[in-house]
Amino acid sequence: MNDMRLMERSAMTNDVKISASQVQVFYGESHAIKDVNVDILDKTVTAFIGPSGCGKSTFLRCLNRMNDTIDICRVEGRITLDGEDIYDREVDPVQLRARVGMVFQKPNPFPKSIYDNVAYGPKIHGQVRSRDELDEVVEKSLRRAALWDEVKDRLSAPGTGLSGGQQQRLCIARAVATSPEVLLMDEPCSALDPIATAQVEELIDELREQFSVVIVTHSMQQAARVSQRTAFFHLGNLVEYGETGQIFTNPGDPRTESYITGRIG
Numbered sequence: 056m057n058d059m060r061l062m063e064r065s066a067m068t069n070d071v072k073i074s075a076s077q078v079q080v081f082y083g084e085s086h087a088i089k090d091v092n093v094d095i096l097d098k099t100v101t102a103f104i105g106p107s108g109c110g111k112s113t114f115l116r117c118l119n120r121m122n123d124t125i126d127i128c129r130v131e132g133r134i135t136l137d138g139e140d141i142y143d144r145e146v147d148p149v150q151l152r153a154r155v156g157m158v159f160q161k162p163n164p165f166p167k168s169i170y171d172n173v174a175y176g177p178k179i180h181g182q183v184r185s186r187d188e189l190d191e192v193v194e195k196s197l198r199r200a201a202l203w204d205e206v207k208d209r210l211s212a213p214g215t216g217l218s219g220g221q222q223q224r225l226c227i228a229r230a231v232a233t234s235p236e237v238l239l240m241d242e243p244c245s246a247l248d249p250i251a252t253a254q255v256e257e258l259i260d261e262l263r264e265q266f267s268v269v270i271v272t273h274s275m276q277q278a279a280r281v282s283q284r285t286a287f288f289h290l291g292n293l294v295e296y297g298e299t300g301q302i303f304t305n306p307g308d309p310r311t312e313s314y315i316t317g318r319i320g
């Protein structure tokens with residue numbers, strides 16, 4: 056039985072969810088991402104690490120076309136989600152972002168009630184047909200974000216009135232409410248205290264049972280704790296990508312080694 060489970064697990068984690076090939080990103084004349092090739096696996100947590108300014112967030116934002124919102128930003132190359140080119144003219148970026156959700160560094164709940172923060176996505180994407188169905192989605196999402204018990208008696212209170220850690224879990228609930236296939240997290244714990252960080256990390260581990268999670272982090276301890284794959288970026292290049300344990304214990308590139316041992320960054 057255990058062997059069987061192991062087999063299922065390893066087979067599961069070899070499915071490619073997002074594939075990037077020869078991706079270049081420019082901000083005006085500045086070349087921020089240089090020829091990046093990477094396959095992001097389904098039902099896996101992938102950590103992007105590297106020194107400040109190396110392009111982690113820029114590359115993350117390519118994966119759900121958030122860079123489209125930055126005028127001077129130009130993305131080249133090919134990125135596919137389940138084999139389909141996400142930069143194809145036919146693809147609606149708003150629909151794409153329902154499939155590839157995002158959680159930002161600073162919790163940013165809408166100035167609305169806790170309920171409405173979570174209900175917003177399913178409503179605008181026409182994913183629910185009745186108030187009962189919406190109630191169900193809201194409850195399920197808040198449970199998945201490990202927030203339900205703390206807020207179930209005050210769903211109409213403003214989301215901005217929650218603590219920082221609760222607000223970040225509310226943003227995670229909002230992101231999972233549209234049933235995304237991939238969740239992008241840009242330093243989701245940087246504004247949180249150690250207890251809230253531990254809660255969010257635990258949550259990330261649970262979320263990967265359902266979908267692919269990509270997390271940008273400055274904390275190597277966090278990358279080691281939550282991820283199964285790690286990508287090390289340096290000066291816009293993807294230097295090394297592989298199993299987290301291997302990257303941290305036996306990196307193949309001297310730049311990765313310098314970074315993880317604290318010599319650069």
Ligand SMILES: Nc1ncnc2c1ncn2[C@@H]1O[C@H](COP(=O)(O)OP(=O)(O)OP(=O)(O)O)[C@@H](O)[C@H]1O
Pocket residue numbers: 082087105106107108109110111112113114125127
């Ligand atoms: N909106 C923007 N306009 C112009 N240049 C930008 C913009 N965003 C990022 N850059 C530049 O692109 C490069 C990569 O930045 P990015 O924020 O992706 O790095 P990062 O690795 O996520 O950094 P950090 O760890 O400090 O958040 C940097 O040189 C940065 O100055």
